[in-house]
Amino acid sequence: MYLAIREMRFAKTRYSLIATIMVLVAFLVLFVTGLARGLAYDNAASIANMKATHFMMGKDADHRFTRSEVGTHELEQAQSIVGEQNAQPLGVRMTTVTVEGKSSKLDVTLLAVKPEGWLTPSAAEGSSLAEAGAGSVLVDSKLKESGVRIGTVLVDQGSGTKWKVGGFASRESFSHSPALFISEQDWQQLQRASGAGDGETSYSAVAVKADKQQAERLAAEMPTTEMVKKSEAVSAIPGYKEEQGSLLMMIVFLFVISAFVLAVFFYVITIQKSSQFGILKAIGTRTAYLAFSVALQVLLLCAGSLAIGVLLVQGLAAVLPSGMPFLLPGSTLTLTSGAFIAMSLAGSLLSVWKVSRIDALDAIGRAGA
Known part of the structure; x- marks a missing residue:
């Protein structure tokens, strides 16, 4: 340790x-990792935040x-197996949607839930859905940037249905679009206004809290449906896997590049110090040391x-705009x-190998020459 620090000084x-x-x-590396995590969360925040284990x-x-459809019959069957409170x-x-009285359009995702259920997020501002x-x-607080306020009336472009903004939720999005949570009653009215279905209410999925045995029983007793784990549902969101795959490849390449650069630097330094290493070996210094x-x-x-890099990333994260999807939790940072x-x-193994191969007599001969 003395030798290492003395040489660096x-x-x-x-x-x-x-x-x-x-x-x-x-x-x-840290910034791209935080960006990847932030994009992943922004793509699937609403689903990831839900307490369901399966869908x-x-x-x-x-x-x-968006491709799935289940009815009230499947909902009742699921409730009979896992309990009424554990299937919603x-x-x-x-x-x-458009803001009433304005022409600007907003791309959003409607999420129909039971207002008092555990799928409904809490309100960060204003009133809860219940x-x-x-x-x-x-609605997601990101819509504030588009001029949406509590009391604003939003109009669905397809059906003409109108809703009044009662409150804002924090970080709720789906496929990078802000989420709008509506009640079951409003979902039924939306379906009737859109002319969808044959009068029977249909949903995209039934969210359940189930252990492994219950999930297997649901899958066995309901062959027309499929039990999907929450992680699988998140991965199936359009663009999620492709986006994360590209960013993961960038991170892997950055790791490889950092190891390669470090290996080359220290290998060149080790070659330059071959004579010194040889002399140290000749006077009895062990190769392991x-x-x-x-x-x-x-x-x-x-x-x-790395410590300096972490400080720089944390400093940058503090000044990034709120719309920037950046997330670097402690577990990911560690x-x-x-x-x-x-x-x-x-990357230092190449230099270690070179040190072990240095012959004391040859090194001394080169130094004398």
């Missing part, structure tokens, strides 16, 4: 340049809410650069930091 410029590059790479959907819906209807429809009553909606010294330098540089350190140490 002696060659400040060299190691400062390496540290600067590592800070930039660490910052980029009962139509058999041929491919796990997608969920309607999902992507649509366009308090506001029929004809009112609970020299290898540990190289690995410790990498660890110290990585940890210091996992990403651990992976970054592991990849950096892996």
Whole structure:
């Protein structure tokens, strides 16, 4: 440890340049990771926030809410198996609304829920869906940027149905569009106004709280439907997997690049110091000690650069606009930091191998020459 720190203090410029590059790479890795998590949450926040464990959907819906259709019969069957309180209807429809009296259009997703049920989010501002009553909606606070306020009347472009904004919910979205929560009664009226169905109320899914045995029983007794885990339903939201796959590939490449850059830097430095390493070996310094010294330098540089990178990302997150989908929770930050350190140490293995291969006599001969 003494040797590693002493050398870093002696060659400040060299190691400062390496540290600067590592800070930039660490910052980029953390920022892209936070952006990926933020986009994932923004794409599926409303579904991810729900307390359901499974969603009962139509058999041929491919796990997608917008393709699924179930009726009151399926809802009653599910309630008879898992309990009335553990199965609730969920309607999902992507649509366009306008603010009454204005021509601007807003793309939103309607989510029909029981106003007093556990699928309904709490109101961050204004009245809850249960308090506001029929004809009112609970909307995502993102719509404030479009001029929507409590009391604003929204008009569905397809059916002409009108709702009054009763309150705002925080971070509720579906497929990157703001969510509008409406009551079952308003959902039924919307279906009648749209001319959908044959008079019987239909939903996109039945949200259930079920253990493994109950889920298997539901699947067995209701062959026309399919039990979909919440994680599978989230992944099936249009664009979710493609978006996350692209960002994940970018993060993986950044990890590989950081390990490669670090490996090249330290390998070149190790070659330049071959004579010194050879002399140290000749006077009795163990190879393990020299290898540990190289690995410790990498660890110290990585940890210091990572700490600075975390501070920079946190500072940037504090000034990002509210519309920017950025999310970096503690668990993700810890996992990403651990992976970054592991990849950096892996990149130092080439230098460690080079140190172990240095022959003391050859190194001394080169130094004498």
